[in-house]
Amino acid sequence: MSVSIGPVLAALFTGIQVGAALVASRYVIEQTTPATLTMLRYSIGLLCLIPFVSFLNTARFLRRDILPICFLGVFQFGVLVALLNYALQYLPSAHVALIFATFPLQTMILASIFGKERLSATKTIGIFLSIVGVAVTLGESLGAADIGENKGVAAAAVALSAFIGAVCSIFYRPYLERYPAQNISALAMFASVVVLLAFSTFENGLITITHIDFDGWLAVIFIGISSGVGYFAWLWSLKSLSPTRVTMFLSLGPISSAVLGSLFLSEPITLYLVFGMALVVTGLCIGLMNSNREKAPI
Numbered sequence: 145m146s147v148s149i150g151p152v153l154a155a156l157f158t159g160i161q162v163g164a165a166l167v168a169s170r171y172v173i174e175q176t177t178p179a180t181l182t183m184l185r186y187s188i189g190l191l192c193l194i195p196f197v198s199f200l201n202t203a204r205f206l207r208r209d210i211l212p213i214c215f216l217g218v219f220q221f222g223v224l225v226a227l228l229n230y231a232l233q234y235l236p237s238a239h240v241a242l243i244f245a246t247f248p249l250q251t252m253i254l255a256s257i258f259g260k261e262r263l264s265a266t267k268t269i270g271i272f273l274s275i276v277g278v279a280v281t282l283g284e285s286l287g288a289a290d291i292g293e294n295k296g297v298a299a300a301a302v303a304l305s306a307f308i309g310a311v312c313s314i315f316y317r318p319y320l321e322r323y324p325a326q327n328i329s330a331l332a333m334f335a336s337v338v339v340l341l342a343f344s345t346f347e348n349g350l351i352t353i354t355h356i357d358f359d360g361w362l363a364v365i366f367i368g369i370s371s372g373v374g375y376f377a378w379l380w381s382l383k384s385l386s387p388t389r390v391t392m393f394l395s396l397g398p399i400s401s402a403v404l405g406s407l408f409l410s411e412p413i414t415l416y417l418v419f420g421m422a423l424v425v426t427g428l429c430i431g432l433m434n435s436n437r438e439k440a441p442i
Contacts, residue, residue: 247309
């Protein structure tokens with residue numbers, strides 16, 4: 145079966161954007177709070193999407209669908225990214241991206257549990273290699289004497305964020321079949337912005353906005369615009385490709401994060417990182433073999 149190039153390019157862009165956004169977030173995270181940065185990120189992303197929202201009768205949401213989409217948005221765009229921003233305070237962006245690259249593998253496991261996809265031997269091998277890759281990459285830093293408790297918690301936060309993304313991927317499918325991707329993206333982002341704004345106000349995070357310098361605002365604007373385009377591209381590609389094929393491109397996140405982190409944040413590219421990255425990407429490739437012939441996990 146032939147595959148349209150458009151959705152493939154959209155998924156490719158999303159994979160690269162994830163790594164780039166992590167690097168930019170790590171650059172600015174010390175100037176604000178994780179929740180406030182996430183709120184700014186999706187406020188800008190929402191503004192970018194609004195002009196493309198369809199107001200046709202066939203695109204309007206049924207009342208029963210509004211709350212579930214908002215709920216998914218709070219977790220997909222709010223909790224997930226806030227966890228990533230928290231982790232970026234303690235871990236290099238490449239390490240965060242590498243752990244987050246288990247997203248598609250977690251999706252496959254959950255899809256198997258929910259009876260949406262068969263967990264084959266190749267996928268099991270892929271999962272094992274990716275877990276080993278993460279352990280190799282983090283082994284040097286988490287085993288160091290000066291790491292402390294926060295970095296272990298940060299690594300767990302990234303793993304939890306990937307789990308949340310996997311769960312949301314499974315439950316997005318019915319709505320993607322009924323509504324335009326840009327409408328779902330806009331509603332989900334709006335719900336997350338409302339919750340994040342309330343949380344930022346509660347923790348006095350809004351005060352930190354005044355601490356962001358000019359370069360920091362450039363990073364925030366880049367994160368927001370790329371996120372708006374990136375999440376629309378992700379949902380749009382999910383309408384045409386199986387989720388396993390789409391999330392496969394998230395393996396590009398660690399690569400773009402490592403390269404950009406080295407260029408702009410002076411983060412070292414160690415042999416541990418390179419070897420771990422190779423294992424993760426190999427695991428993803430093996431785990432996703434023949435995925436286009438299987439039923440989509442969402």
